Amino acid sequence: MRITCPLCGTRDRREFYYYGDAVYADRPDAGAVPEAWNDYLHLRDNPAGETRDLWYHEMGCSSWIEVTRNTVTHAILGTRLVSERNSRRDKFVYQEGDLREIKPQATKPEPKGTEE
């Protein structure tokens, strides 16, 4: 199995560490109910076919990569940097060793006529 690192190019599988389902990149809100944490930590779609998971280019450039691949054929269908994924990371900040939600700034009301 060879995985295409978006930065380094196509590399041997052994350069990468596997973390798990891409759901790991979507951590629940800090105050989420236990069921949400159970969903995040434990429950998996576990598809026989196309899946997305997180790999770390451990022996290479140290990038976290979201890999789209087939669990039956081992075909690699696509890769992108986790940093370029539309993640929730800007909503949280690590403080004192814990992940805290960033409180939204008090924003001025949008001017009229800009509704999408």
Added chain:
Amino acid sequence: MRYSGFKVIAEGLGGNKGWKPAWRDPDPKPEYDIIIIGGGGHGLSTAYYLAKNHGLTNIAVLEKGYLGGGNVGRNTTIVRANYFLPGNQEFYSHSLKLWEGLESELNYNVMHSQRGLINLFHSDGQRDAFARRGNAMINQGDDAELLDREGVRRLLPYLDFEQTRFPIYGGLLHRRGGSARHDAVAWGYARGADRRGVDLIQNCEVTGIDIQDGRVTGVQTTRGAIRAKKVGIIVAGRSGQVAAMAGMRLPVESHILQAFVTEGLKPVIDHVVSFGMGHFYISQSDKGGLVFGGDLDFYASYAARGNLPMVEHVMEAGMTLMPMIGKAKVLRSWGGIMDMTPDGSPIIDRTHIDGLFIDCGWNYGGFKAVPASGWCMAHLMATGESHEVARRFRLDRFVTGHLLDEEGTGSQHNLH
């Protein structure tokens, strides 16, 4: 079909034309009391104990391929009861006791060989951990002996005692551990269940689970719809897909585990030897082949075959531990699909759907559990109550926090 030495000789002289199938090949009936999805070791033993222990015989086992064609036919056959945590301990202890009586129970030679299992340790900290594990095993009523370096050398003189990366400090010997003939276990249970009236239906893939008003009513299959009052899902690596037919998501990720066997050699490895630090374990089959394996390939997969880096890793670990095997030629390698849970322990429980039960999450330790898993799953399906030794294998333990994390590696499926 009864077997004897005389019969083998007579058939050998007669061209082996007199053998008959060991079980029937029935067509599915329109309705059963109980349907077991999955004709592997666990499914067959569940059907057997439903019939034997609970007197229920209107049962069908539905198998999409052939009986015993899944993980029970492609594992490394280790049987042991060396668990540490309450919850696992009593279960595997019970399973080992069932193994010890299995051949007379089934009147079938499963070649159960209690040749002793040795887990090596390589540091003071590991020795402490193994001493504690050994004490836990003894408290459970099983056997354990802590060997020092010389004790290991007496039993396993062929190990490399000079290597410096993982110096051998000693080992935990579990004398009642050993191995068995993997296929024979499935066949023995199949024959036993068939004789008690269970329909073993092969080439019958379940394609849907019928649910009405929160209650299971039957299954859809490639051989038509079959009604049932109770359905048990016992499909190992395919658990996620079958559970999805009932709208469930499981705490299971399917991973690949490889194993290897060499050409037949004269007897040289008398025990099952486990080298945890190198992710390597080995035993010698009765045919003489060295049977060995390592860790998961580490990524979610249904491919039933692995990748070369893990092959290399396993070979490296083997050569580190016992360089004498270096000239042995590997004949075969294969991969099995492991139903990995986030704590490394199994699930035997009812589901939120009335009449639907699930037995899964055996990670890569399902073979030794075949008797007790069937015993407990049968108890659950027949009585509606969890069996005493399997009461902690709950489906909801991941929400409630009652995890059984034997290795202490946390909630990442592939780390167990």
Added chain:
Amino acid sequence: MARLIEKTPCEALLPVTCGALTLRELVGDRVTSVAPLRGQKTKLAAALKKLGLAWPEPNRVIAKDRASITWTGRDQAFLIGADPDTLAGLAALTDQTDGWARIRLEGPGAADVLARLVPLDLRAFAPGQAARSQLGHMMMILISPAPGIFDIMVFRSMAATAVHELHHAMKALAARAAV
């Protein structure tokens, strides 16, 4: 205070030769990791230009005389053989000089030696190319400064293992060639 004797990472291990292949240690150059600070990439590029260098693309090394800068990861490069002071304030600079063993493999068949240890196709590894990959089980930075020459960087603590592995591969290759 104790008088400490400075040793290079591969002291007493290198050089070794095997037929026409040589393996020797590269010493004396300052190694600095350079990670651009947010919004400073343009100024950093200008500062590098004064050194005769530029910010390297992934898998590239840019050299000028004795100085070079090698891409070593996302938003990170190693400046080797140059004074990093002119980059101060533009990038996070960390002295790595004593953290790495730098080894040069040179001679005909060098790529074949590495083929036994590195999961990359090095037959097309041309001057100016660099890679982060692995040497056996060790993390490695590989640089091609000139045709037929490979500069290998591994963590200093892995120096003896790296030399052992490389020397072993060199001998195995020579033995096979002699058959």
